[in-house]
Amino acid sequence: MKLFAGLDQIVKRDEPLADHCWLGIGGPARYFITPRSREELAEVVKRCRENELTIKVLGQGANLLVLSKRLDAAVIHLGADCFTSIDIDDTRVTVAAGADLPRLVRHCIRAGLSGLECLVGIPGTLGGAVRMNAGGRFGDVGASISSLEVMDGAGRIYRRGKDELVFGYRRTNIAAKFILQACFDLEADDPQRVLRQAKQMWIYKKNTQPLANKSAGCVFRNPRGLSAGALVDQVGLKGKRIGGAVVSPVHANFIVVDTSAKASDVQELITLMRRKVQEKFEVQLELELEMW
Numbered sequence: 001m002k003l004f005a006g007l008d009q010i011v012k013r014d015e016p017l018a019d020h021c022w023l024g025i026g027g028p029a030r031y032f033i034t035p036r037s038r039e040e041l042a043e044v045v046k047r048c049r050e051n052e053l054t055i056k057v058l059g060q061g062a063n064l065l066v067l068s069k070r071l072d073a074a075v076i077h078l079g080a081d082c083f084t085s086i087d088i089d090d091t092r093v094t095v096a097a098g099a100d101l102p103r104l105v106r107h108c109i110r111a112g113l114s115g116l117e118c119l120v121g122i123p124g125t126l127g128g129a130v131r132m133n134a135g136g137r138f139g140d141v142g143a144s145i146s147s148l149e150v151m152d153g154a155g156r157i158y159r160r161g162k163d164e165l166v167f168g169y170r171r172t173n174i175a176a177k178f179i180l181q182a183c184f185d186l187e188a189d190d191p192q193r194v195l196r197q198a199k200q201m202w203i204y205k206k207n208t209q210p211l212a213n214k215s216a217g218c219v220f221r222n223p224r225g226l227s228a229g230a231l232v233d234q235v236g237l238k239g240k241r242i243g244g245a246v247v248s249p250v251h252a253n254f255i256v257v258d259t260s261a262k263a264s265d266v267q268e269l270i271t272l273m274r275r276k277v278q279e280k281f282e283v284q285l286e287l288e289l290e291m292w
């Protein structure tokens with residue numbers, strides 16, 4: 001492995017991405033790399049750059065559809081210990097990008113810190129959540145961020161303060177390749193009260209989304225003032241099946257899959273949902289789910 005000579009311990013070849021994504025489908029990645037430090041990450045980035053190899057950053061694949069052909073890229077996963085830490089100091093919480101989001105939410109609730117309970121029930125890593133400003137009707141991750149540390153495609157690290165960051169509906173202005181760490185300023189509160197609120201939000205989510213099935217969350221962004229799920233429902237596609245992929249009967253903006261599903265089943269269903277909504281409402285649905 002000349003390209004990554006000396007880094008053999010952290011580089012796998014032709015790793016099936018299906019094993020790393022919530023949908024459980026998708027082909028292999030040419031390289032799958034799990035750096036153990038920021039220095040190793042910077043070295044990997046440098047080698048990719050020198051060899052013009054595309055970099056893809058993978059969290060837990062909770063918002064991804066990976067296609068079945070081999071992905072000619074270096075998929076970098078921030079899953080090692082140094083990228084998953086959570087440090088709480090009074091109301092300031094410093095979280096590394098690979099940390100599990102539900103674990104972060106639990107830690108904050110237990111510590112009596114309010115601000116992130118709105119993220120209850122959202123799977124994935126902190127990095128994935130920041131990248132798309134994950135959230136829902138109760139709030140989003142960007143609202144409590146006070147600063148970020150990011151790394152660019154040349155391996156340089158920068159700090160971005162609150163005044164430089166813009167968080168919108170499932171969007172941010174972060175251009176850097178890697179989110180490395182986020183700092184949150186949260187509100188001290190009664191742990192029992194925060195827990196009660198989180199439970200209410202969790203019950204709402206459980207009653208309205210197909211959380212028991214395999215999915216990658218919402219397929220489409222809501223068009224301004226409209227609900228993508230309601231539009232798909234109104235064109236009669238709730239429950240529509242193609243191969244192993246189904247438009248969820250619980251929430252029509254979710255595609256759920258069984259073990260026989262192929263990436264092409266999901267793709268065909270997405271095309272059908274878009275076409276029907278375009279024909280009936282002249283609305284172009286924009287993907288929230290990312291395709292690799």
Ligand SMILES: Cc1cc2nc3c(=O)[nH]c(=O)nc-3n(C[C@H](O)[C@H](O)[C@H](O)COP(=O)(O)OP(=O)(O)OC[C@H]3O[C@@H](n4cnc5c(N)ncnc54)[C@H](O)[C@@H]3O)c2cc1C
Binds near residue numbers: 063098132134215
């Ligand atoms: C059952 C279910 C329910 C969901 N509910 C919600 C919800 O209510 N609200 C919501 O917003 N989302 C929801 N999602 C979608 C998903 O949980 C979020 O998008 C989550 O933030 C994805 O995190 P991830 O680590 O899995 O990212 P991935 O899916 O691995 O990656 C998503 C994007 O983030 C990028 N990325 C990941 N880590 C980093 C990093 N460290 N630096 C830079 N870029 C990075 C990737 O390159 C990719 O572009 C749901 C998903 C499921 C399966």
